Amino acid sequence: MGKQQEEYNRLAAESADHQAKSVELQRESVDRTNRPMVTVRYLPPKHVRDVLDLEISNVGKSVAYHVQVEFSPPLPAPDLDGLNENSKSGQTFYKPNVEIPRTLFVGRQFRTWVPGQKVTAPFWVSHKDYEVGDREAVSAEGIPAAQLVSISYQDEKGEGYTEEFELDLGIWVGTMFSDTDAFKQRKAVEKMSDSVQTLTRQIRTILNRTTPPPQNEIE
Numbered sequence: 759m760g761k762q763q764e765e766y767n768r769l770a771a772e773s774a775d776h777q778a779k780s781v782e783l784q785r786e787s788v789d790r791t792n793r794p795m796v797t798v799r800y801l802p803p804k805h806v807r808d809v810l811d812l813e814i815s816n817v818g819k820s821v822a823y824h825v826q827v828e829f830s831p832p833l834p835a836p837d838l839d840g841l842n843e844n845s846k847s848g849q850t851f852y853k854p855n856v857e858i859p860r861t862l863f864v865g866r867q868f869r870t871w872v873p874g875q876k877v878t879a880p881f882w883v884s885h886k887d888y889e890v891g892d893r894e895a896v897s898a899e900g901i902p903a904a905q906l907v908s909i910s911y912q913d914e915k916g917e918g919y920t921e922e923f924e925l926d927l928g929i930w931v932g933t934m935f936s937d938t939d940a941f942k943q944r945k946a947v948e949k950m951s952d953s954v955q956t957l958t959r960q961i962r963t964i965l966n967r968t969t970p971p972p973q974n975e976i977e
Contacts, residue, residue, distance in 0.1 A: 794822035810882035
């Protein structure tokens with residue numbers, strides 16, 4: 759009987775241990791499912807050569823506390839003259855774009871960030887010399903093409919999380935830097951207009967002459 763009782767006690771202890779581990783795993787699974795999760799990404803541009811917006815959002819199911827955002831390398835200082843000098847032809851800026859994310863995020867702590875809350879800011883302005891796929895490139899304001907963003911926060915129990923994201927410019931290059939059909943049509947019309955203006959000037963030159971033009975010029 760003694761040995762049977764010992765075996766029974768051993769099996770009972772193992773069963774209790776397995777149940778305790780199962781309960782702990784279930785608790786951890788629930789915590790992971792219901793935890794806050796703050797992420798960062800580029801928003802897709804709506805038009806060719808749009809400025810890329812940065813979006814930081816809590817996609818989790820609970821409130822994030824004491825949220826801090828850090829950029830590596832740090833965001834450059836605002837420089838409006840440099841921005842306009844380095845941006846593509848036809849773009850004119852009246853305020854440095856980088857000033858907005860610097861004001862929103864740098865050195866700031868958000869006490870709470872509820873689920874579904876999003877904050878956006880203009881971030882990447884394409885440099886006039888940018889070549890698609892160049893991961894060593896910088897924006898017109900000096901932001902690298904492979905910008906790292908670190909986000910730290912806590913859940914309601916005080917457990918801390920730190921997530922690091924790379925803002926990969928390559929995700930949207932096809933949309934940002936490829937000419938749309940409308941853009942191509944506009945360029946074709948501009949080229950046709952230039953040709954018409956050139957022909958008009960040639961005709962006026964011929965009509966203003968006092969002597970007939972040479973045969974080869976007419977041809």
